[in-house]
Amino acid sequence: MADLDQFRKDTRAWLEANCPPEMRKPMTKEEDTFWGGRNATFSSEPQRIWFERMRDKGWTVPHWPKEYGGGGLDGEEAKILRQEMAAISARLPLVSFGISMLGPALLKYGTDAQKREHLPKITAGSIRWCQGYSEPNAGSDLASLQTRAEVNGDDFIINGQKIWTSYANFADWIFCLVRTDSTAKKHDGISFILFDMTSPGVSTKPILLISGKSPFCETFFDNVRVPQSHVLGQVNRGWDVAKYLLQHERAMISGMGERGVGRPLGQVAADSIGTDDHGHLDDPVLRGQIATFEIDEAALACAAERAVDLAKAGQAHPAFSSAMKYYGTELNKRRYEILMSAGGSDALEWESERSKDGARARAWLRTKANSIEGGTSEVMLGIVAKRILDLPGA
Amino acid sequence: MALVLNEEQSMLRDSARGLIGTKAPVSHLRQLRDSKDPTGFSRELWGTFAEMGFSGLLVPEEFGGTGLGCVEAGIIMEEIGRTLMPSPFLSTAVLATLALSRGGTAAQKSEYLTGIAKGGLIAALAVDEGAKHRPLQTAMQATRSGNGFKLSGAKGFVIDGHVADLLIVAARTSGSPGEAGGLTLFLVNPKSKGIAVERTAMVDAHNAARIVFDDVDVTADGVLGEVDQGGVLLEGILNVGRGVVASELLGASEEVFGRTVTYLKERKQFGKLIGEFQALQHRAAHLYCEIELTRATVLKALQLLDENFEAAGPAVAVAKAKAGTTGTLAVQEAVQMHGGMGMTDQFDIGFFMKRARVCQELFGDSNFHADQLARLRKY
Ligand SMILES: Cc1cc2nc3c(=O)[nH]c(=O)nc-3n(C[C@H](O)[C@H](O)[C@H](O)COP(=O)(O)OP(=O)(O)OC[C@H]3O[C@@H](n4cnc5c(N)ncnc54)[C@H](O)[C@@H]3O)c2cc1C
Numbered sequence: 020m021a022d023l024d025q026f027r028k029d030t031r032a033w034l035e036a037n038c039p040p041e042m043r044k045p046m047t048k049e050e051d052t053f054w055g056g057r058n059a060t061f062s063s064e065p066q067r068i069w070f071e072r073m074r075d076k077g078w079t080v081p082h083w084p085k086e087y088g089g090g091g092l093d094g095e096e097a098k099i100l101r102q103e104m105a106a107i108s109a110r111l112p113l114v115s116f117g118i119s120m121l122g123p124a125l126l127k128y129g130t131d132a133q134k135r136e137h138l139p140k141i142t143a144g145s146i147r148w149c150q151g152y153s154e155p156n157a158g159s160d161l162a163s164l165q166t167r168a169e170v171n172g173d174d175f176i177i178n179g180q181k182i183w184t185s186y187a188n189f190a191d192w193i194f195c196l197v198r199t200d201s202t203a204k205k206h207d208g209i210s211f212i213l214f215d216m217t218s219p220g221v222s223t224k225p226i227l228l229i230s231g232k233s234p235f236c237e238t239f240f241d242n243v244r245v246p247q248s249h250v251l252g253q254v255n256r257g258w259d260v261a262k263y264l265l266q267h268e269r270a271m272i273s274g275m276g277e278r279g280v281g282r283p284l285g286q287v288a289a290d291s292i293g294t295d296d297h298g299h300l301d302d303p304v305l306r307g308q309i310a311t312f313e314i315d316e317a318a319l320a321c322a323a324e325r326a327v328d329l330a331k332a333g334q335a336h337p338a339f340s341s342a343m344k345y346y347g348t349e350l351n352k353r354r355y356e357i358l359m360s361a362g363g364s365d366a367l368e369w370e371s372e373r374s375k376d377g378a379r380a381r382a383w384l385r386t387k388a389n390s391i392e393g394g395t396s397e398v399m400l401g402i403v404a405k406r407i408l409d410l411p412g413a
Numbered sequence: 414m415a416l417v418l419n420e421e422q423s424m425l426r427d428s429a430r431g432l433i434g435t436k437a438p439v440s441h442l443r444q445l446r447d448s449k450d451p452t453g454f455s456r457e458l459w460g461t462f463a464e465m466g467f468s469g470l471l472v473p474e475e476f477g478g479t480g481l482g483c484v485e486a487g488i489i490m491e492e493i494g495r496t497l498m499p500s501p502f503l504s505t506a507v508l509a510t511l512a513l514s515r516g517g518t519a520a521q522k523s524e525y526l527t528g529i530a531k532g533g534l535i536a537a538l539a540v541d542e543g544a545k546h547r548p549l550q551t552a553m554q555a556t557r558s559g560n561g562f563k564l565s566g567a568k569g570f571v572i573d574g575h576v577a578d579l580l581i582v583a584a585r586t587s588g589s590p591g592e593a594g595g596l597t598l599f600l601v602n603p604k605s606k607g608i609a610v611e612r613t614a615m616v617d618a619h620n621a622a623r624i625v626f627d628d629v630d631v632t633a634d635g636v637l638g639e640v641d642q643g644g645v646l647l648e649g650i651l652n653v654g655r656g657v658v659a660s661e662l663l664g665a666s667e668e669v670f671g672r673t674v675t676y677l678k679e680r681k682q683f684g685k686l687i688g689e690f691q692a693l694q695h696r697a698a699h700l701y702c703e704i705e706l707t708r709a710t711v712l713k714a715l716q717l718l719d720e721n722f723e724a725a726g727p728a729v730a731v732a733k734a735k736a737g738t739t740g741t742l743a744v745q746e747a748v749q750m751h752g753g754m755g756m757t758d759q760f761d762i763g764f765f766m767k768r769a770r771v772c773q774e775l776f777g778d779s780n781f782h783a784d785q786l787a788r789l790r791k792y
Binding site for chain 2: 283286298309311328334339
C-alpha cells in the first residue's frame with residue numbers, strides 16, 4: 020500500500036511536470052488523436068512533446084514489459100496512472116490498433132522473434148497497423164471469408180479483397196485473416212498473417228462515411244508475396260488468434276464512450292439550455308433522460324472496474340467483453356443523441372468555424388458505427404446468449 | 414478496494430444462502446400468506462438468524478453483535494431477495510441498528526442494541542407520510558412540552574411497524590415541509606398512549622403499518638441524536654437502507670432470471686426449445702447485461718457506504734435507481750417468457766413481480782433517485 024501511495028504521488032508529480040496544458044483538454048477533432056506510423060505528423064508542438072515524453076517513460080503502453088518499450092506496470096499501478104491521467108483530463112499520447120488489438124495477440128501467440136520485431140515499434144508509435152478481417156461477403160459471418168493464401172516456396176501468395184479496413188490508406192502494416200485450407204471446415208482453414216502494406220500487389224480505396232469522413236477502405240490483394248514466418252500462431256489455427264484479438268477489440272470499443280468526454284452530460288446540457296428557478300435544466304424531459312443516462316453510464320463504469328477486478332481474481336468469463344461491448348456502444352449512441360438534443364440547432368452546424376467544422380454532428384454520426392464495428396450488437400447478444408447463458412441453438 | 418467479494422464475504426454468502434434456501438424457500442412465504450399469519454414472518458426463523466449472528470450483523474461487538482458492515486448486510490439481503498423470505502432484517506438489523514449505533518447515546522445503545530443482537534427486539538423506522546418517498550416533506554410535528562415533546566401526525570409504509578417493540582420516528586421540531594433542517598428522530602414506544610397502529614398487509618404478502626400519533630408524549634431521553642439535526646442522520650440511515658434494498662432487488666432479479674433461463678432451455682414450442690428463438694435470446698442477453706451492471710453498482714455503493722458513508726450519496730442513487738429498473742425488467746420478462754404459467758398463482762414468479770414492485774417503491778423509486786442524482790450534479 021505504501022508503495023502504491025508513493026507511486027501515486029510520483030505519478031501525479033511527473034504528469035504535472037510533463038503534460039503540456041494543451042494536452043489536458045478533451046479531444047474534439049480527429050487531429051487531436053495521434054496514431055503514429057511511418058508517415059505520422061503531429062498536429063501541434065504540445066502533441067509532439069507529450070507523445071515523446073510518454074514514449075520515453077514507457078507509458079504509451081504502461082502495462083507492457085519494459086523490454087518492448089512498455090512501462091512494466093502491474094495492474095494496480097496501471098489503474099493509478101489511468102486515474103491520475105483522468106484527474107487532469109490528460110489525453111492519450113498515442114492511439115493505435117497495435118496497442119489495443121494486435122499487441123495482446125502478439126504477446127500471447129507471437130514467437131520471440133515476432134515480439135521483438137513488432138512490439139517495440141508499436142510502443143514507439145513508428146508502425147501503424149490496420150485490421151484486415153471483414154470482406155464483402157464476410158461481415159458478421161466472419162469465418163466465411165474467402166481471401167486466400169497459397170503456399171509458394173517459403174512464402175504465401177495472397178489474393179482477395181477486404182472491406183471496411185479502417186485507415187488502411189494510412190497504415191504501414193496489416194494483420195489479416197486469410198484462408199489457407201479451403202477443404203477444411205470454415206473455422207479450421209484460416210490463418211492470421213502480418214504483412215507490410217507497401218508489399219507489391221496491395222492497394223486501397225477509401226470509402227466515404229455519413230460523417231463526411233473516409234476512415235476506412237476497400238483493400239485489394241493481387242498476388243501479394245508474404246513469408247510464411249509472418250503467420251501469427253499456427254497455420255490454419257488463425258481463428259483462435261482472431262477471437263482472442265476480438266475480445267480485446269470489444270473491450271476497447273466498449274470503453275470508447277469514456278474517453279475524452281470531459282464534463283458531465285448534465286452540465287453540458289445546462290450550459291446550452293439553461294436552468295429554471297430551481298436550478299433544474301430548462302427541459303424537464305431531457306433532464307430525466309440525462310439523469311437516467313448518467314445512471315447507466317455510472318453503472319457501466321462500475322461494471323468495467325469490476326471486470327478488471329474479476330480478471331485479477333481469475334473469475335472473469337471470457338465472453339464478458341461481448342456484454343460490455345454491447346452495452347457500452349448502445350450507451351455511447353444514447354450519449355450522442357442527448358448531446359445533439361442538448362445542442363439544439365447549434366449542434367447541427369456542419370461547416371462553420373464556431374462548430375469546429377461540425378465536430379459534434381460528425382461525432383454523433385460516427386457513434387452509429389459503434390454497434391456495428393468489431394461485431395454488431397446483435398452478434399454480441401448472440402454470443403452472450405450462447406456462451407454465457409448457454410441457450411440452445413447453433 | 415476490489416469490486417469482488419473477499420473470502421470471508423463469500424463464506425457469509427454461502428452460509429446465508431444455505432440457511433435461507435433450506436429454511437425459507439418461496440414456499441415459506443406462500444404458507445405464511447395462505448395461513449394469514451398474524452405476524453407475517455417466522456419468529457422461530459428470526460431466532461435462528463440471531464443465533465447465526467445475522468440479526469446483530471451491524472451491531473458493534475461491545476453490544477453483542479458482529480460489527481460487520483454494509484457489504485455484509487447487502488449479502489444477506491441479496492439472499493433474502495432470492496427466496497423473498499419475510500423477516501425484520503431490514504427494519505431492525507439494518508435501519509434501527511444503524512440509527513442507534515450512529516445517533517444513540519451510550520444509554521440508548523446499551524438499552525436496545527443488545528436486544529437486537531439477541532433477536533428479541535424488533536424495531537421499525539417511520540419516515541414516509543405520503544404515498545411517495547419524500548423524506549424532506551416530513552410534516553409530522555414534535556412540539557416541546559415540559560422537558561420532552563408531543564408528537565402528532567401520521568406515518569405510512571412503516572416496514573414491520575405492525576410488530577415493532579420500538580419505533581424510530583422522524584418529525585419536525587422546526588422548519589417546514591421541504592426544508593432539510595429542523596428534523597429530529599425520536600425513539601418511541603408503540604404502546605404509548607395516543608398511538609394507533611394499523612397493519613397493512615401488502616401486495617407482496619409482506620407487512621407494513623400505518624401509524625397515527627395523537628399527542629404522544631416522548632421524554633427528552635427519547636431524542637435520538639441532536640434536536641433539529643436529524644436530517645443528516647436520517648439521510649445516512651436511508652442511504653444504507655437504499656443500498657441494501659438494491660441488494661434485495663438484485664437477488665430477486667437474479668433468481669427470476671435464473672428461473673427464466675432454465676425455462677427457456679426446457680419449454681418446447683413449434684418443435685423447438687423456446688430458448689432457440691433469437692428474439693428471446695437477445696432479450697435474455699440484454700437482461701443479463703443489466704443484471705451484471707446492477708451487481709457492480711450495488712457492490713460499489715455498499716463498499717462506499719462502509720468506507721465513507723457521507724460521500725456515498727451519488728453511488729447509492731445510482732445503485733437504487735439501477736436496481737429498481739433492472740428488477741422491474743427482470744420480473745416482467747420472467748412473466749412474459751413463462752407465458753401463461755407466469756400468470757398463475759401456483760407458480761412462484763408472481764411473488765417476485767410483487768416484491769420487486771414494493772422494493773422499487775421503498776426509499777425512493779428509480780425516478781426519485783434519478784432526480785436525486787441530477788440535483789447532486791447540479792442540473
Ligand atoms: C466504423 C467501422 C470500422 C470498421 N473497421 C474495420 C476494420 O478495421 N477491419 C475490418 O476488418 N472490419 C472493420 N469493420 C467491419 C465490421 O467488423 C463489420 O461491418 C461488422 O462485422 C458487420 O458486418 P457487415 O457490415 O457485413 O454487416 P452484416 O453482417 O451484413 O449485418 C447486417 C445486419 O444483420 C445483422 N445480422 C447479421 N448476422 C446476424 C445474426 N446471426 N443474427 C442477428 N442479426 C444478424 C447485423 O447485426 C446487422 O444488423 C468496421 C466497421 C465499421 C462500421
